[in-house]
Structure formats: structure tokens, C-alpha cells
Amino acid sequence: MSPKPDVSEERINQILEAAINVFSRLGFNKARMDDIAEETNLSKGTLYLYFKSKDDLTTAIISKLFDSEFEKMIHSTYEGGSVSEHLMELTEDLIKNTQSLILLRPIVYEVYAASFRNKKIREVMKNYYGRYLDHVTPIIKQGIDQGEFQDNDPETAAIATAAIIEGTILLWIFDPDRVDLSRHIRQNIQIFLKGLSK
Numbered sequence: 001m002s003p004k005p006d007v008s009e010e011r012i013n014q015i016l017e018a019a020i021n022v023f024s025r026l027g028f029n030k031a032r033m034d035d036i037a038e039e040t041n042l043s044k045g046t047l048y049l050y051f052k053s054k055d056d057l058t059t060a061i062i063s064k065l066f067d068s069e070f071e072k073m074i075h076s077t078y079e080g081g082s083v084s085e086h087l088m089e090l091t092e093d094l095i096k097n098t099q100s101l102i103l104l105r106p107i108v109y110e111v112y113a114a115s116f117r118n119k120k121i122r123e124v125m126k127n128y129y130g131r132y133l134d135h136v137t138p139i140i141k142q143g144i145d146q147g148e149f150q151d152n153d154p155e156t157a158a159i160a161t162a163a164i165i166e167g168t169i170l171l172w173i174f175d176p177d178r179v180d181l182s183r184h185i186r187q188n189i190q191i192f193l194k195g196l197s198k
Contacts, residue, residue, distance in 0.1 A: 015040050015050055016064060019057045020107070028054070028110040059120045062111055066128040068097070083143035084193045087161070090136070091189045094165060095182045109173050133158045140196075149196045157196060164188045 018039035022031045033054065037047040051057045115122045136158040143149035149157075165185055172179040 012050060012060070015042070015047065016057070016061050020061060023107050023110075028058075028107060055114060055118050055121065058107060058111060058114060059118070059124055061107060062121065063124050065097075066124065083139060083146065083148050084197065086139060087136070087143075087193060088186075088189065090139075091161075091165075091186060095185055098169065098181055098185070108169070112170065112173070129162060132162055136161060143196075147198065150198055152196065160192060161189060164192055 015036065019031075019036050022035045022039050025031075026035060031054065033047060033051075034044055036057070037044045040047065051060065111121060111125070115125055133155060137155045140149065140152075140157045141154040144151055144154060168179065168181065168185045168188060172181045172184075
């Protein structure tokens with residue numbers, strides 16, 4: 001006999017998808033919990049059993065997005081080649097995942113703003129960046145140890161890659177006509193790796 005599906009998890013995913021649709025259609029500020037309840041065919045009372053506010057929903061959406069992105073990153077297989085090639089493969093994986101940001105653009109802007117006032121959202125983002133740095137720092141150290149990269153502090157170099165990615169996302173939020181998210185992340189990381197290489 002197969003195990004019963006987790007109805008709560010299915011319902012939470014349903015609510016998160018509905019919230020993404022509503023935020024994308026109406027914008028974060030105009031969207032109401034009533035709109036999300038209507039999108040999910042749930043009563044407002046039932047919706048509040050799962051999420052107490054739009055900020056709670058935003059936190060859950062970002063957590064899910066980051067968790068999915070990180071799982072793909074750490075489980076990606078890499079065989080052979082230089083450390084620079086390895087880092088570019090990781091960058092390509094991240095670029096694939098940033099495509100979902102195009103739909104989430106109204107939410108992403110709000111997440112940056114909300115992270116300054118909402119400790120929960122700030123902790124989610126801090127946790128993700130910490131996991132990213134913990135994953136990338138030893139890769140850069142390997143490049144230094146093997147003589148591929150100049151002798152630098154590996155964590156500082158890892159922070160620079162995160163700053164390039166997040167900075168490009170932020171510029172894209174403000175000016176999507178000028179900033180091509182995928183192309184500029186890719187090219188900026190390539191420029192950085194050339195500067196890091198011996």
C-alpha cells in the first residue's frame with residue numbers, strides 16, 4: 001500500500017503558486033489575502049491557518065525558491081576541467097534558476113525591501129547566502145591551492161561572486177530594459193574569474 005500524500009504540503013504548494021500568480025498579476029502592494037484565497041478556492045479563514053500575512057507568504061516563496069536553487073547547485077555533478085570551468089557551470093545552473101525571477105520580479109523587489117524590516121525574511125536570505133558561500137569558498141580555495149588562481153582569501157573571492165550575482169539581479173529589478181539578467185551575470189562572472197586567474 002503506497003503512503004498517503006502529504007495534504008498539508010500539497011496545499012501549501014498550491015497556496016504559494018496562487019500567491020505568485022496574484023503578486024505577478026496585481027503587484028505585491030495591491031494584492032490582498034482575499035485575492036490569494038480566491039485564487040486557491042479557499043476561504044480566507046483556511047488561508048490564514050497556513051499563512052498569517054503577505055510577509056509570511058513572501059518568506060515561504062523565497063525559502064522554497066532558495067532551497068530548490070541550492071539543492072540543484074550542491075547536487076550538480078562536475079567532472080574534470082579547471083576550477084574556473086566548475087565555477088562557470090555553477091553560474092550556469094544559477095542562471096537557469098534565475099529565469100523564474102522573471103515571473104517573480106514584483107516579489108523580488110519586495111523581498112529586498114522587506115528584508116530590512118522583517119527579521120524572518122532577512123534570516124532566510126542570510127541562510128541562503130551562508131550556504132552559497134560555504135559551497136563556493138572551498139572550490140575557490142582548490143583553485144588557489146592548484147595554482148590556477150592568485151593567492152587571495154577564498155571567502156572574500158566567494159563573497160565577490162555572490163555580490164556580482166545579487167548586484168546584477170538588483171540592477172535588473174530597477175532597469176530590466178538595460179540589464180540582461182542571464183547575459184550580464186555570465187559575463188560579469190567571466191570577467192571576475194579572468195581577474196582571479198594567474
